[in-house]
Amino acid sequence: MDPQVQASFIPKKSLEMTSTRGGHFGGLVFLISLLIFVASLVAAGASFAYTQYLNNAIASKSKSLALAEGAYDPGTIQDLVRLDDRLSQAKILLGAHVAASGIFAFLSSQTLTNVAFNTFDYTLGDDGSAKISMAGSADSFSTVALQSDQFGGNKLLKDVVFSGITADATGRISFNVSATVDSSVLSYSSTLGASAAVPVSTGTASSSMPGGTFASTTPSQ
Numbered sequence: 001m002d003p004q005v006q007a008s009f010i011p012k013k014s015l016e017m018t019s020t021r022g023g024h025f026g027g028l029v030f031l032i033s034l035l036i037f038v039a040s041l042v043a044a045g046a047s048f049a050y051t052q053y054l055n056n057a058i059a060s061k062s063k064s065l066a067l068a069e070g071a072y073d074p075g076t077i078q079d080l081v082r083l084d085d086r087l088s089q090a091k092i093l094l095g096a097h098v099a100a101s102g103i104f105a106f107l108s109s110q111t112l113t114n115v116a117f118n119t120f121d122y123t124l125g126d127d128g129s130a131k132i133s134m135a136g137s138a139d140s141f142s143t144v145a146l147q148s149d150q151f152g153g154n155k156l157l158k159d160v161v162f163s164g165i166t167a168d169a170t171g172r173i174s175f176n177v178s179a180t181v182d183s184s185v186l187s188y189s190s191t192l193g194a195s196a197a198v199p200v201s202t203g204t205a206s207s208s209m210p211g212g213t214f215a216s217t218t219p220s221q
Contacts, residue, residue, distance in 0.1 A: 058136045081140070100186065102186050103122060106156065106181065108184045111147070111150075112156060115143060115147050116137055116138075118135050118136060118137065120135075127183060128187070129182060129183045129186070130180070131178070131180050132181055135175075136174070136177065137173060138173045139172065143166070143173070144162065144165060144173050147162075147177075148162050151177065156185055160178075161177065162175055163175070164176050
């Protein structure tokens with residue numbers, strides 16, 4: 001054997017294929033890295049531009065606000081603030097004010113024609129409602145029953161109780177009635193205007209308290 005000839009058992013083709021595959025992989029990694037870098041630059045630029053936009057918008061709004069504040073005299077602004085406070089307090093007081101006339105307007109719409117109330121008494125509750133007690137008379141027992149149904153079917157009246165139903169020598173039926181009137185009926189703001197804000201029943205209702213007495217009590221403060 002010729003000593004100049006050196007035997008090699010590593011196939012040259014395999015080396016060439018391995019080198020080629022390694023080069024392709026490295027190029028792919030470089031491309032991905034480049035894309036990520038470019039995306040980062042774009043995101044950073046967009047973030048910077050949006051920050052500048054927000055700063056400019058804030059500066060513009062601040063300038064507009066300063067101009068608006070300068071258009072009003074500080075003394076005028078303070079007067080308007082005080083007026084707003086007074087209006088708010090007046091609204092609160094008006095909402096809490098009680099108007100007893102609302103009860104009479106309500107009873108006028110709920111009392112049958114052949115029924116008359118001779119006495120009336122009411123007591124204000126802490127929640128703005130009123131406990132009423134009345135003594136009345138009617139022409140018959142059936143009229144009293146109809147009046148009981150009229151009161152009992154109204155959602156603004158609660159705990160309606162008819163008692164002491166008796167007939168006198170003339171056939172007139174006397175009775176007592178007690179109930180709780182909803183606070184909305186007594187609200188002064190509800191009675192403002194041309195008419196009270198109470199439900200109107202059928203045409204058979206009217207108020208009749210001839211020669212009656214009126215009394216009212218309020219809870220102690």
